[in-house]
Amino acid sequence: MFDIDRWREIFQSISKNKLRSTLSGFTVTFAILLFTLLFGIGNGLQNTFKKQFAGDAINSINIWSSFTTVAYKGNQIGKKIQFKNDDFTFIKENFSKEIQTISPRNQRVVEVVNKNKKDTYTLRGVYPEFQFQESAEIIEGRFLNYRDINEKSKVVAIGRLVEEDLFGQLSAVDKQLKVGGIMYQIIGVFSDPGGDNEERFIYTPFTTMQRLYGNTENLDEFGITYNPDLSINEAIAFGNKMLRILKEKYDVSREDQRAIGLYNNASGNREVSNMMIGLGILIFIIGFGTLIAGVVGISNIMVYVVSERTKELGIRKAVGATPKDIVTMILQESIFITAISGYFGLILGVGILKVAGPSLEEYFILNPSISTPVVIGATVTLIIAGVIAGYLPAKRAARIKPVVALSAD
Amino acid sequence: MIKIEKLHKSYPIGKESIHVLKGIDLHIKEGEFVSIMGSSGSGKSTLLNIVGLLDIHDEGNYYLNGELIKDLNEKKAAILRNKFLGFVFQSFNLISYKTALENVSLPLYYKGVSRKERNEISMDYLDKVGLKDWASHLPNELSGGQKQRVAIARALVTKPKVVLADEPTGALDSITSNSVMDLLKDINNEGMTVFVITHEEEIASQTKRIVRLKDGVIVSDELTKAPKTPLHV
Structure with missing residues (x-):
C-alpha cells in the first residue's frame, strides 16, 4: 500500500x-x-x-425540628418538637436500603479556652460518619471513632482555623482544650472544603455531648447521605417519605412547613x-x-x-x-x-x-x-x-x- | 496503424448540434508522416482528439493498431494512450511545478516504471532533443522551442506507436518551428508514425503525406514530392 x-x-x-x-x-x-x-x-x-457544589457530600439530606406553626391533633401552635434517640434507630433500621450514612447532630455555641487565648465556637456532637457527610479531611491525628462514641470519651476534633486561632503555629493534636468549661483532649485537626465557617467547628462524640449537656435522649438534627444508587427522583421521594413518617409520629400537620424541616440536596442536584x-x-x-x-x-x-x-x-x-x-x-x-x-x-x-x-x-x-x-x-x-x-x-x-x-x- | 471508416462526430451546442466530422475514411500505415491540413472549423482538431482517444466518435469504426476502438471506458483509454500514443500540443501542456526531466518521465510514472529507470530513460530522451543540460529547469525557465522539445521528449518516452502533434509549431516562430519539424522528421526517419495537425502550408509540406480537410470531409489526400526542405523560406 x-x-x-x-x-x-x-x-x-x-x-x-x-x-x-x-x-x-x-x-x-x-x-x-x-x-x-x-x-x-x-x-x-x-x-x-x-x-x-462539592462543599458537602452531594447526596446529603438534613432533618431538623422546630416549633409547630399549625395546630393539629391537639398540638397547639408553638409547641417544640423534639426528636429522641429512638427516632435515629427507627430511621436507620427502616431505611437501611436508602441510607448510605446517617449521623445525629446536636450543637451549641460554647466558649473555648487554650491558656490565655479564648473565643466562641460551635461544638457539634456527631457520629464518625459525619466526617464523610461534611467532606472533611483530617490534616493531623484522627477523626472520631465508634470507641469514642461507646466510651463517651471527652475528645474533640477541631477545625483547621480553630487550631490556627488558639494554637498559632503549634500542633494542637494531643493537647488539652477547655470547651464550655470542660477539659477535652484534641484527637485531630481537619480541613473542610465548605469554607472558613466549617473549619471553625469542633466535633465531639454525640454520646459525650448528650451526657454532658443535660444527660438526655434528645436529638436535634439528622445528617443523612442517601444511597448514591438512587436516582434523583427516588432520593427526593425517600426524603419526603421520612418527613411524612416523622410528621405523623409527632402529630405535625402536613401543612406545617416549620415544625420539622428537611433539606434534600437531591432537589439542588436536580437543578x-x-x-x-x-x-x-x-x-x-x-x-x-x-x-x-x-x-x-x-x-x-x-x-x-x-x-x-x-x-x-x-x-x-x-x-x-x-x-x-x-x-x-x-x-x-x-x-x-x-x-x-x-x-x-x-x-x-x-x-x-x-x-x-x-x-x-x-x-x-x-x-x-x-x-x-x-x-x-x-x-x-x-x-x-x-x-x-x-x-x-x-x-x-x-x-x-x-x-x-x-x-x- | 490507424484505420478510420465512415467516422462521424457531432457536438451539441445548446439545443442544436454541430456535425463536425461527416464520414471520414483514412488509413495511415506504420512509419508514415502525415499532416492533416485545414482551416479552423474544418474538424481537424476533433479528428486528432478522436484518434488520440481524448474524445469519442459517434459513428463509424476506428482501429488503432488493429484493435477496434469501441465502448472505451476511461481506464482502458488511459492505458491505450499510455501504450500506443504520444502527444504534442500547441500550448506544450507541461506541468508548471515539475522540472523538464520530471515532465518527461510522467508517462513512465503512470506506466509503473521505477524511479531510477524513469530518470535514466527520460534523460536519454532529453539528450535526444538536445536539452540534457536543461533537465532540472522548470518550464517557465525554458523558451517556447525548448518547451516544445521537452513535450516531444515526453511524447516519445513511452516508445509509442504514433506521435500525435496538434499544431506543434502554432506558438513558435519560424526558425524554432523548423527545428521542431526537423526533430519530428528525425523521429519519423527512425520509423515512428507521426501525425501532425496544422493549418500552415509550409509545415504540412515538410511531411510526407498531406490530408486536406474541409467542413468535415476529406477533400484531398496526396503524397508530397520532396519533403526534405520547406517550400517558401
Missing part, C-alpha cells in the same frame, strides 16, 4: 503549491483550534460548577444536573457548529483545488493517468493535509488552554481541558469530511474529457 513514488508525487504537489496547501490546511487548523478552545472552556465551566445538561448541550452545539464550519470550509477549498488543477489533471490523463490514479492522488493529498493541519490545530489549542488556563479561573473557568478521544474524533470527522468533500470534485475531474481539461486555462 505504501508507495514511495506516489508520496513523492504528493509531497511535490503540496510543497510546490504552497498557497493552495496552506489555504486548505489553515481551514482545518482553525476549525480544530476553535473546537479545542471552545470545548476546553466549556469543560472549564463545568469543572467550576462541580467544585461549587445543578439540569444546568450541567444545558451547559453540555451548549458545548455540543458550539463544538458541532465549529466542525460544520470546518467541513464547509474544507469542502470549498477542495472544490477550488480541483478546479485549479483541471488542466494539470488533463495533462496527466493525456499521458496515461487512469481516473483512479487521479482520484487517489487528490484524496491522498487532502487526507494528508487535513491530518497534519488538524494535529497542528490540536497542539496549538491544547497549548493555549494550558498557558491561559490559570488566568481564566476568575472567569469561572477552572482547569479548561479537552479529552484526547474528543479531539481525535473531531479530527477524524474533518478528515472524513475532507475525503467526501475531495472525492466528489476529484471524481468529477477524473471524468472530464482530457480534451476539455486541456483547453481549460
